[in-house]
Amino acid sequence: MTFTDMLRGATAQNDSLLCVGLDPEPQRFPEHLRGDAGKIYDFCAAIVDATAGLVNAFKPQIAYFAAHGAEAQLERLIRHIRATAPQVPVILDAKRGDIGSTAEQYAKEAFERYGADAVTLSPFMGFDSLAPYLAYHGKGAILLCRTSNPGGDDLQAQRLASVEGQPLLYEHIARQAQGPWNTNGQVGLVVGATYPAEIERVRALAPTVPLLIPGVGAQGGDAAATVRAGLRANGPIIVSSSRAVLYASAGADFATAAHQAAEATRTALNAARQ
Numbered sequence: 001m002t003f004t005d006m007l008r009g010a011t012a013q014n015d016s017l018l019c020v021g022l023d024p025e026p027q028r029f030p031e032h033l034r035g036d037a038g039k040i041y042d043f044c045a046a047i048v049d050a051t052a053g054l055v056n057a058f059k060p061q062i063a064y065f066a067a068h069g070a071e072a073q074l075e076r077l078i079r080h081i082r083a084t085a086p087q088v089p090v091i092l093d094a095k096r097g098d099i100g101s102t103a104e105q106y107a108k109e110a111f112e113r114y115g116a117d118a119v120t121l122s123p124f125m126g127f128d129s130l131a132p133y134l135a136y137h138g139k140g141a142i143l144l145c146r147t148s149n150p151g152g153d154d155l156q157a158q159r160l161a162s163v164e165g166q167p168l169l170y171e172h173i174a175r176q177a178q179g180p181w182n183t184n185g186q187v188g189l190v191v192g193a194t195y196p197a198e199i200e201r202v203r204a205l206a207p208t209v210p211l212l213i214p215g216v217g218a219q220g221g222d223a224a225a226t227v228r229a230g231l232r233a234n235g236p237i238i239v240s241s242s243r244a245v246l247y248a249s250a251g252a253d254f255a256t257a258a259h260q261a262a263e264a265t266r267t268a269l270n271a272a273r274q
Protein backbone atom coordinates (compact mmCIF):
# COMPACT_ATOMS: atom_id res chain seq x y z
CA MET A 1 0.00 0.00 0.00
CA THR A 2 1.28 3.50 -0.78
CA PHE A 3 1.93 6.23 1.78
CA THR A 4 -1.01 8.27 0.48
CA ASP A 5 -3.34 5.24 0.63
CA MET A 6 -2.27 4.57 4.22
CA LEU A 7 -2.70 8.22 5.15
CA ARG A 8 -6.20 8.30 3.69
CA GLY A 9 -7.08 5.05 5.47
CA ALA A 10 -5.76 6.09 8.89
CA THR A 11 -7.39 9.53 8.62
CA ALA A 12 -10.75 7.85 8.00
CA GLN A 13 -10.39 4.92 10.39
CA ASN A 14 -9.22 7.02 13.34
CA ASP A 15 -11.25 10.09 12.27
CA SER A 16 -8.08 12.08 12.80
CA LEU A 17 -5.82 14.71 11.25
CA LEU A 18 -3.35 14.40 14.14
CA CYS A 19 0.14 12.95 13.91
CA VAL A 20 1.98 12.22 17.14
CA GLY A 21 5.66 13.13 16.91
CA LEU A 22 8.05 10.79 18.71
CA ASP A 23 10.85 13.01 20.03
CA PRO A 24 12.11 11.15 23.11
CA GLU A 25 14.19 13.17 25.58
CA PRO A 26 15.27 10.91 28.48
CA GLN A 27 15.64 13.89 30.84
CA ARG A 28 11.92 14.60 30.41
CA PHE A 29 10.77 11.00 30.96
CA PRO A 30 8.63 10.14 34.00
CA GLU A 31 10.58 9.50 37.15
CA HIS A 32 10.85 5.69 36.85
CA LEU A 33 12.47 6.05 33.38
CA ARG A 34 14.13 9.46 33.73
CA GLY A 35 17.62 9.95 32.27
CA ASP A 36 17.84 6.39 30.97
CA ALA A 37 18.45 6.36 27.20
CA GLY A 38 18.05 2.59 27.32
CA LYS A 39 14.34 3.20 28.01
CA ILE A 40 13.62 5.21 24.84
CA TYR A 41 11.81 2.25 23.29
CA ASP A 42 9.74 1.60 26.41
CA PHE A 43 8.69 5.25 26.67
CA CYS A 44 7.81 5.60 22.99
CA ALA A 45 6.03 2.24 22.77
CA ALA A 46 3.80 3.30 25.69
CA ILE A 47 2.98 6.54 23.84
CA VAL A 48 2.21 4.59 20.66
CA ASP A 49 -0.07 2.20 22.55
CA ALA A 50 -1.87 5.11 24.20
CA THR A 51 -2.45 7.10 21.00
CA ALA A 52 -2.60 4.58 18.13
CA GLY A 53 -6.38 4.92 17.79
CA LEU A 54 -6.22 8.71 17.68
CA VAL A 55 -3.75 9.49 14.89
CA ASN A 56 -3.33 9.50 11.13
CA ALA A 57 0.47 9.11 11.37
CA PHE A 58 3.42 8.70 13.73
CA LYS A 59 6.52 10.84 13.15
CA PRO A 60 9.70 9.68 14.87
CA GLN A 61 12.42 12.37 14.65
CA ILE A 62 15.64 10.48 14.00
CA ALA A 63 17.92 12.93 15.87
CA TYR A 64 16.31 12.05 19.21
CA PHE A 65 17.31 8.41 18.68
CA ALA A 66 20.69 8.88 16.97
CA ALA A 67 21.88 11.35 19.64
CA HIS A 68 21.73 8.47 22.14
CA GLY A 69 22.97 5.73 19.81
CA ALA A 70 19.42 4.40 19.99
CA GLU A 71 18.91 3.47 16.33
CA ALA A 72 18.17 -0.16 17.27
CA GLN A 73 15.43 1.12 19.57
CA LEU A 74 13.99 3.12 16.67
CA GLU A 75 13.97 0.01 14.46
CA ARG A 76 12.21 -1.90 17.24
CA LEU A 77 9.73 0.94 17.76
CA ILE A 78 8.75 1.01 14.09
CA ARG A 79 8.26 -2.78 14.18
CA HIS A 80 6.04 -2.22 17.22
CA ILE A 81 3.96 0.37 15.35
CA ARG A 82 3.55 -2.11 12.48
CA ALA A 83 2.37 -4.81 14.88
CA THR A 84 -0.03 -2.71 16.95
CA ALA A 85 -1.24 -0.09 14.44
CA PRO A 86 -0.62 -1.52 10.96
CA GLN A 87 -2.99 1.01 9.39
CA VAL A 88 -1.00 4.05 10.62
CA PRO A 89 1.81 5.36 8.37
CA VAL A 90 5.25 6.13 9.79
CA ILE A 91 6.95 9.34 8.68
CA LEU A 92 10.65 9.34 9.45
CA ASP A 93 11.55 12.97 10.19
CA ALA A 94 15.16 13.06 9.00
CA LYS A 95 15.28 16.19 6.77
CA ARG A 96 17.89 14.59 4.55
CA GLY A 97 19.44 16.33 1.55
CA ASP A 98 22.61 15.40 -0.33
CA ILE A 99 23.99 14.50 -3.75
CA GLY A 100 22.38 11.55 -5.51
CA SER A 101 24.90 8.84 -4.55
CA THR A 102 24.63 9.74 -0.86
CA ALA A 103 20.87 10.25 -1.13
CA GLU A 104 20.64 6.63 -2.30
CA GLN A 105 22.08 5.56 1.05
CA TYR A 106 19.76 7.84 3.02
CA ALA A 107 16.78 6.47 1.05
CA LYS A 108 17.89 2.92 1.82
CA GLU A 109 18.21 3.85 5.49
CA ALA A 110 14.69 5.36 5.63
CA PHE A 111 12.79 2.82 3.55
CA GLU A 112 14.75 -0.42 3.92
CA ARG A 113 16.46 -0.21 7.31
CA TYR A 114 13.64 1.53 9.15
CA GLY A 115 10.79 0.57 6.81
CA ALA A 116 9.28 4.07 6.98
CA ASP A 117 6.37 4.97 4.73
CA ALA A 118 7.63 8.52 4.16
CA VAL A 119 10.65 10.64 4.94
CA THR A 120 11.17 14.39 5.32
CA LEU A 121 13.73 15.97 2.96
CA SER A 122 15.42 19.28 2.39
CA PRO A 123 14.92 20.32 -1.26
CA PHE A 124 17.84 22.79 -1.07
CA MET A 125 20.09 20.69 -3.36
CA GLY A 126 17.49 20.31 -6.11
CA PHE A 127 15.66 17.55 -7.92
CA ASP A 128 18.57 15.16 -8.43
CA SER A 129 19.01 15.01 -4.64
CA LEU A 130 15.35 13.91 -4.32
CA ALA A 131 15.24 11.38 -7.16
CA PRO A 132 16.68 8.43 -5.16
CA TYR A 133 13.75 8.65 -2.73
CA LEU A 134 11.22 8.84 -5.57
CA ALA A 135 12.68 5.62 -6.96
CA TYR A 136 10.93 3.89 -4.05
CA HIS A 137 7.49 3.98 -5.64
CA GLY A 138 4.66 4.49 -3.20
CA LYS A 139 6.88 5.92 -0.45
CA GLY A 140 6.31 9.55 0.55
CA ALA A 141 8.95 12.27 0.07
CA ILE A 142 7.93 15.28 2.14
CA LEU A 143 9.86 18.43 1.31
CA LEU A 144 10.58 21.31 3.67
CA CYS A 145 8.69 24.27 2.22
CA ARG A 146 7.71 26.92 4.79
CA THR A 147 9.02 25.63 8.09
CA SER A 148 7.57 26.45 11.51
CA ASN A 149 10.62 28.27 12.92
CA PRO A 150 11.03 32.08 12.78
CA GLY A 151 14.32 31.76 10.87
CA GLY A 152 12.52 29.96 8.05
CA ASP A 153 12.00 33.42 6.57
CA ASP A 154 15.75 33.94 6.13
CA LEU A 155 15.76 31.89 2.92
CA GLN A 156 12.24 30.61 2.32
CA ALA A 157 10.72 34.10 2.03
CA GLN A 158 13.36 35.38 -0.40
CA ARG A 159 12.17 36.24 -3.89
CA LEU A 160 13.58 34.22 -6.80
CA ALA A 161 14.34 36.88 -9.39
CA SER A 162 15.32 34.26 -11.96
CA VAL A 163 11.90 32.54 -12.05
CA GLU A 164 8.98 33.94 -14.02
CA GLY A 165 6.52 35.78 -11.77
CA GLN A 166 9.25 36.20 -9.14
CA PRO A 167 7.84 33.84 -6.51
CA LEU A 168 9.19 33.49 -3.02
CA LEU A 169 11.41 30.44 -2.55
CA TYR A 170 8.78 28.52 -0.59
CA GLU A 171 6.18 29.28 -3.27
CA HIS A 172 8.53 27.91 -5.92
CA ILE A 173 9.04 24.72 -3.87
CA ALA A 174 5.26 24.33 -3.59
CA ARG A 175 4.83 24.67 -7.38
CA GLN A 176 7.62 22.18 -8.06
CA ALA A 177 6.07 19.74 -5.58
CA GLN A 178 2.65 19.90 -7.21
CA GLY A 179 4.12 19.81 -10.72
CA PRO A 180 7.38 18.65 -12.28
CA TRP A 181 9.01 17.09 -9.21
CA ASN A 182 5.97 14.97 -8.38
CA THR A 183 6.78 12.32 -10.95
CA ASN A 184 4.84 9.48 -9.28
CA GLY A 185 2.48 11.27 -6.90
CA GLN A 186 4.77 10.71 -3.90
CA VAL A 187 5.67 14.28 -2.95
CA GLY A 188 4.37 16.16 0.10
CA LEU A 189 5.31 19.44 1.78
CA VAL A 190 6.18 20.60 5.30
CA VAL A 191 4.47 23.84 6.28
CA GLY A 192 4.48 25.23 9.83
CA ALA A 193 1.24 25.61 11.80
CA THR A 194 2.79 28.81 13.12
CA TYR A 195 2.16 30.46 9.71
CA PRO A 196 -1.47 29.80 8.65
CA ALA A 197 -1.43 32.45 5.89
CA GLU A 198 1.52 30.65 4.30
CA ILE A 199 -0.26 27.29 4.68
CA GLU A 200 -3.14 28.77 2.68
CA ARG A 201 -0.75 30.09 0.02
CA VAL A 202 1.00 26.73 -0.25
CA ARG A 203 -2.35 24.97 -0.52
CA ALA A 204 -3.38 27.30 -3.36
CA LEU A 205 -0.19 26.44 -5.25
CA ALA A 206 -0.19 22.74 -4.36
CA PRO A 207 -3.86 21.76 -4.05
CA THR A 208 -3.52 17.99 -3.74
CA VAL A 209 -0.19 17.11 -2.12
CA PRO A 210 -0.21 15.96 1.52
CA LEU A 211 0.86 18.74 3.91
CA LEU A 212 2.80 17.75 7.02
CA ILE A 213 2.11 20.58 9.47
CA PRO A 214 4.18 20.68 12.68
CA GLY A 215 3.86 23.53 15.17
CA VAL A 216 0.62 23.00 17.10
CA GLY A 217 1.13 22.33 20.79
CA ALA A 218 4.53 23.43 22.14
CA GLN A 219 5.15 25.94 19.33
CA GLY A 220 1.74 27.56 19.77
CA GLY A 221 0.24 27.10 16.29
CA ASP A 222 -3.54 27.49 16.05
CA ALA A 223 -5.26 24.15 15.36
CA ALA A 224 -8.43 25.58 13.82
CA ALA A 225 -6.60 28.06 11.58
CA THR A 226 -4.30 25.26 10.44
CA VAL A 227 -7.19 23.04 9.36
CA ARG A 228 -9.04 25.85 7.60
CA ALA A 229 -5.91 26.88 5.72
CA GLY A 230 -4.65 23.45 4.74
CA LEU A 231 -7.37 20.80 4.52
CA ARG A 232 -9.15 20.28 1.19
CA ALA A 233 -11.31 17.42 -0.10
CA ASN A 234 -8.39 16.10 -2.16
CA GLY A 235 -5.66 17.78 -0.15
CA PRO A 236 -4.85 15.81 3.03
CA ILE A 237 -3.10 17.20 6.09
CA ILE A 238 -1.03 15.63 8.85
CA VAL A 239 -0.92 17.96 11.85
CA SER A 240 1.99 16.98 14.06
CA SER A 241 2.43 17.54 17.77
CA SER A 242 5.31 16.07 19.78
CA ARG A 243 6.18 17.59 23.18
CA ALA A 244 2.63 18.61 24.11
CA VAL A 245 1.60 14.95 23.85
CA LEU A 246 4.77 13.16 25.01
CA TYR A 247 5.26 15.26 28.13
CA ALA A 248 1.63 16.01 29.05
CA SER A 249 2.52 14.51 32.44
CA ALA A 250 5.89 13.85 34.06
CA GLY A 251 4.33 11.28 36.34
CA ALA A 252 3.58 7.57 36.17
CA ASP A 253 0.33 8.50 34.38
CA PHE A 254 2.25 9.85 31.35
CA ALA A 255 0.61 7.49 28.86
CA THR A 256 -2.91 8.32 30.06
CA ALA A 257 -2.06 12.01 29.93
CA ALA A 258 -0.65 11.59 26.40
CA HIS A 259 -3.90 9.91 25.35
CA GLN A 260 -5.92 12.79 26.78
CA ALA A 261 -3.71 15.45 25.14
CA ALA A 262 -3.88 13.68 21.78
CA GLU A 263 -7.64 13.27 22.05
CA ALA A 264 -8.11 16.96 22.89
CA THR A 265 -5.97 17.99 19.90
CA ARG A 266 -7.79 15.58 17.59
CA THR A 267 -11.10 17.05 18.76
CA ALA A 268 -9.90 20.64 18.19
CA LEU A 269 -8.70 19.74 14.68
CA ASN A 270 -11.92 17.91 13.81
CA ALA A 271 -14.06 20.82 15.06
CA ALA A 272 -12.54 23.01 12.35
CA ARG A 273 -13.27 20.56 9.49
CA GLN A 274 -15.88 21.84 7.00
Ligand SMILES: O=c1ccn([C@@H]2O[C@H](COP(=O)(O)O)[C@@H](O)[C@H]2O)c(=O)[nH]1
Pocket residue numbers: 021023061093146147148149190191192214215216217218219240241242243244
Ligand atom coordinates in the same frame (compact mmCIF):
# COMPACT_ATOMS: atom_id res chain seq x y z
O1 LIG B 1 9.11 23.14 10.13
C1 LIG B 1 9.28 22.21 10.92
C2 LIG B 1 9.68 20.95 10.49
C3 LIG B 1 9.80 19.95 11.41
N1 LIG B 1 9.56 20.16 12.73
C4 LIG B 1 9.68 19.01 13.65
O2 LIG B 1 8.40 18.75 14.23
C5 LIG B 1 8.51 18.47 15.60
C6 LIG B 1 7.83 19.54 16.41
O3 LIG B 1 7.83 19.23 17.78
P1 LIG B 1 6.86 19.97 18.85
O4 LIG B 1 7.30 19.42 20.15
O5 LIG B 1 5.44 19.61 18.51
O6 LIG B 1 7.12 21.43 18.71
C7 LIG B 1 10.01 18.34 15.89
O7 LIG B 1 10.36 16.99 15.70
C8 LIG B 1 10.64 19.19 14.81
O8 LIG B 1 11.93 18.70 14.45
C9 LIG B 1 9.16 21.39 13.14
O9 LIG B 1 8.92 21.64 14.34
N2 LIG B 1 9.04 22.39 12.23
